[in-house]
Structures are given as structure tokens and as C-alpha cells.
Amino acid sequence: MNDLLLEATDISKAFGGLKALSNVNVSQRRGELLGMIGPNGSGKSTFVNVISGTLKPDSGEILLDGANIARRPQHVVARAGIARTFQAVKIFDNLTVLENVLAGALGHSSMGTKEVDEAREALARVGLTADLEQRAGALGLYDRRRLEFASRLISRPKLLMLDEPVGGLNPEEIRAMIGLIQSLREECGIFIIEHTMKVITSLADRVVVLVNGKKLVDDSPQTVLRHREVIDIYLGTGDA
Numbered sequence: 155m156n157d158l159l160l161e162a163t164d165i166s167k168a169f170g171g172l173k174a175l176s177n178v179n180v181s182q183r184r185g186e187l188l189g190m191i192g193p194n195g196s197g198k199s200t201f202v203n204v205i206s207g208t209l210k211p212d213s214g215e216i217l218l219d220g221a222n223i224a225r226r227p228q229h230v231v232a233r234a235g236i237a238r239t240f241q242a243v244k245i246f247d248n249l250t251v252l253e254n255v256l257a258g259a260l261g262h263s264s265m266g267t268k269e270v271d272e273a274r275e276a277l278a279r280v281g282l283t284a285d286l287e288q289r290a291g292a293l294g295l296y297d298r299r300r301l302e303f304a305s306r307l308i309s310r311p312k313l314l315m316l317d318e319p320v321g322g323l324n325p326e327e328i329r330a331m332i333g334l335i336q337s338l339r340e341e342c343g344i345f346i347i348e349h350t351m352k353v354i355t356s357l358a359d360r361v362v363v364l365v366n367g368k369k370l371v372d373d374s375p376q377t378v379l380r381h382r383e384v385i386d387i388y389l390g391t392g393d394a
């Protein structure tokens with residue numbers, strides 16, 4: 155069996171003359187929690203957009219569990235097993251909590267009891283105990299994030315890609331979010347883009363650092379934190 159869950163090779167993506175990603179290689183082993191850090195504009199979200207099929211890479215190959223998913227439409231990539239969340243939470247404010255999760259169930263057009271049970275289960279997994287008939291628009295940020303997670307987990311992804319999941323949360327919520335992400339490791343592979351070093355060091359087994367669309371380092375959090383250029387970048391911007 156292939157030990158690699160994700161194998162992205164030589165990924166490049168340009169927007170006009172701007173090279174957002176240049177020949178980036180990233181692989182993720184099964185059971186490994188992979189982190190990605192880098193300054194604003196370094197190409198992190200673009201990387202998730204390319205892997206999840208939101209954007210097509212200009213070049214490169216992407217294997218999920220050995221299957222080629224590069225340049226496939228987003229819904230095909232989703233069915234292959236990649237789910238992602240967004241830096242700015244994407245949920246349907248006018249739908250209820252329950253309807254939001256059901257909307258994430260791939261290939262289910264019906265709303266039978268089986269789907270509703272699965273949606274309840276996904277909500278329980280993320281610890282969201284809000285009234286299921288409540289409008290999602292009424293939820294606070296942490297609950298919105300958890301709802302977005304639940305709407306992805308219902309499709310039972312092989313790989314869940316999280317784009318800055320603690321952005322805007324208070325310290326107590328950040329601790330809870332770290333615990334939640336830890337607990338999700340049992341269900342699927344997790345890839346996390348994060349700005350905060352503390353979050354990365356407490357979660358990631360390995361960290362990829364992107365700078366100007368290029369991979370600078372790819373190593374354990376401890377080693378990455380001692381890397382001279384990483385220190386300069388993070389102390390320089392006060393993000394550490």
C-alpha cells in the first residue's frame with residue numbers, strides 16, 4: 155500500500171505575471187498532520203485552491219491516495235476525497251445549522267433520516283450543540299467554523315485541508331480549536347495552513363514553509379523554528 159496520502163509534484167501557478175507557486179513539491183504521509191506556514195501572499199491559499207481543484211495548476215501532478223487528481227473539476231476532486239475549509243468561513247447564512255451540514259453531503263439529493271442522522275453525527279463530532287433549526291447566520295465565529303468542518307466531515311474525506319482555522323478566534327477558542335483538530339486526526343488526514351506558530355507547533359508533525367511561492371523548508375516544527383530565514387521572517391513581521 156502507498157504510504158503517501160498526498161503527493162503534489164512540481165506545482166506551479168501564475169496570475170498574470172505573478173508567480174503565486176513555483177515548482178512546489180509537497181507530500182503528506184498517511185496519519186501525518188501537515189502544517190504550512192509563510193508570510194501573507196506567499197501562496198498558501200493558492201496551494202489549497204490548486205490541490206482541492208478550485209484552481210487549475212499551470213503545471214504539476216497531484217496524487218491523492220495514488221490517484222491522479224490534477225486539473226480535475228472540483229466536484230471530482232471532492233468525490234476523490236479532498237475537503238477544504240476557507241480562510242473566510244463559507245457557510246449558508248440563510249440555511250439552518252442542519253441544512254448546512256446536509257448541503258455538504260456529496261451525492262445526496264434527498265434528505266432522508268439516514269442523511270439527517272449523519273449530519274447530526276458530524277455536528278456531534280465537532281461539538282456543535284447549537285439548535286439545529288437555528289439559522290447559521292446567527293452563530294458566532296467559532297461555531298461557524300465548526301459548522302463548516304461538520305459540513306465537510308459528512309462527506310468522509312480522506313484529506314481535510316484547513317485554511318487558517320484559528321484566525322479571529324480568542325485564546326480560549328483557539329485552545330478548543332486545537333483540541334478539535336487533534337481529535338479529527340482519527341478520521342482523516344489533516345493539512346493546516348496557519349499563521350500562529352503556537353498552533354503549528356502544538357499540532358503539526360511536519361511543517362512546510364512557503365515564501366514568495368517557493369518552498370523554503372520542509373521539516374519538523376522544532377527544526378523549522380530554528381531555521382534562520384524562518385526566524386527572520388517571523389520576527390520581522392511580529393507574527394511569532
Ligand code: ADP
Pocket residue numbers: 169172174192193194195196197198199200201
Ligand atoms: P497566502 O494565502 O499565503 O496569503 P495567497 O495564495 O492568497 O497567499 O496569494 C498568493 C499571491 O497570489 C498573492 O500575491 C495574491 O494577491 C495572489 N492571488 C491569489 N489568488 C489570486 C487570484 N485569484 N487572482 C489573482 N491573484 C491572486
Ligand code: MG
Pocket residue numbers: 198199200241
Ligand atoms: Mg491565505
